[in-house]
Amino acid sequence: MPRREPLSSFLACRRCKALFSVPQKSEEPIRCPYCGSTDVSDDWEGLVIIADVNSLIAQRLNIKRPGYYAIKVR
Numbered sequence: 001m002p003r004r005e006p007l008s009s010f011l012a013c014r015r016c017k018a019l020f021s022v023p024q025k026s027e028e029p030i031r032c033p034y035c036g037s038t039d040v041s042d043d044w045e046g047l048v049i050i051a052d053v054n055s056l057i058a059q060r061l062n063i064k065r066p067g068y069y070a071i072k073v074r
């Protein structure tokens with residue numbers, strides 16, 4: 001049985017690395033709410049919370065807006 005973690009219901013966008021929770025099962029393809037990409041993954045690692053887009057970490061990860069981001073998306 002796979003181990004379920006509290007954040008396992010979050011998906012990460014492969015394009016912009018944003019993390020977002022998935023609403024109830026729907027017929028629609030899952031889209032990143034930030035960039036609209038459907039290229040999303042549930043296999044990601046590391047969580048950063050970006051509050052200030054001028055911070056070093058935001059610049060290093062090339063993040064343009066505050067939010068939750070995965071460090072690595074597979």
Ligand SMILES: [Zn+2]
Pocket residue numbers: 013014015016017018032033034035036037
């Ligand atoms: Zn995205």
